[in-house]
Amino acid sequence: MPTRVMDLSEMEIKGIKDGILVHLDKAEWDRAKPELIKQIKQNQSFFQGARLFIDVGDTILKAKELGELRDNLSDQGIVLTGVLSLSNVTRETAQLLGLKITIDKPKPQKPSSIAPLDTLLKGESAVLLHRTMRSGHKVSYHGHVVVLGDVNPGAEIIASGCIVVWGRLRGTVHAGAEGDEDVVVCALDLSPMQLRIGSKIAITPQDQEKPQPEIARIKGNQIIAETWQHHRGDL
């Protein structure tokens, strides 16, 4: 179910599976547009980086109007992804501008054959990032972070728990960011720009040997990285 985030008399902003959907169908376009921009400016962190869909009802919008909105949003760092409309004119305009006119339907959920997590196992929450983390990407998470892919230089991961990278770790990572020093960072190739655990900081030595899976943790009073082979016994 979509979660309602805020409710104004004429504009409704909803979080949907695919991004953010804003209903502008109840207001005149001339009032709705500045209000949308205002909302975005006031809630930067909520909108930032999201795929934005607008529902304009039967309002007829020409290319100039939609184009302007797209540009204004682009100035705010937001990509207008789609326009939902009852009007054919508006739909054609949106398509001309390369915008979607439907929200991609989420894949039908198959009944899961996996039993729910046995709570006796004391599972903790983690987020899985199945992608390459590139320069400029920043992820902060309250919990553990697992990356299935490379973390490139210039990318940053901050987690209150552990950080696991199934790939090359070359960016900056901070595990135990809320003070837990009993966490680990591990990667198939552990060569971070900077590695922090709790309040400790380490950088990767210049003379790296052949990459191999390593696991870093605090031992004594400093961060130590050991090869996985060497460490298998006491994971």
Added chain:
Amino acid sequence: MNGTVITITSGKGGVGKTTATANLGIALASLGQKVVCIDADIGLRNLDVVMGLENRIVYDLVDAVEGRCRLSQAMIRDKRHPSLFLIPAAQSRDKTAIAPSDMVFLCNELRSEVDWIIIDSPAGIERGFRNAIAPANEVLVVTNPEVSAVRDADRIIGLIEAEEKGTAKLVINRLNPEKVKKGDMLSASDVVELLAIPLIGIVPEDEAVLVSINHGYPVVLNERSEAGKAFMNIGRRLLGEEVPWMELDSRKGLFNRIGKLFSGGN
């Protein structure tokens, strides 16, 4: 016709975006395609200089967008290839003179008239870059085999993914096999390993490029130039031809490895 829009970008300045645009434009034109190159670097134009068409400019991109001239009036026909055109940038304005949607409209109009629209993006990730990327069907990211250029390329690739432009293709420019061998320069496979996008061309470092820019005579017209051949190969690959990877070094090794790396992948 239903032209393809290719945007050439890099993040970092000075890696060879403009050189790549001019040379790919000529390469495609000489392969029989109708091409228009657009300089999106408003305020710092120089694609016209590299193409040797500076003295023919009457109207520019901003004039066309703001309706002071017809689109065809802003298209300058190349001296050597009648199927190649340039839409120059305005010099007295800045990036905010046009908007991403203006570029989308302009390219939609051009698509019906030409096979290829090649957009030379300005450096950076701000408005100018967004203008250049908005109409793109395909994006080529140019980088040099050096750490700072690769870092910026990585950032740009992330932004292109966020704009849902599909996977960008990589051009490694100014590679010097001698320096790679000595360990003074990143190898092509180092760069590709980090950026993890398909490679479409490796252009070797070549004195002839500098000379060609100063003479407004793009290097692809020089048949003896290695860089010129490399740009021509990229043009062929854009047309869907399978072009074998150039042997940039008489002693085999590095480029054989790269060849293997990519024949498997894509």
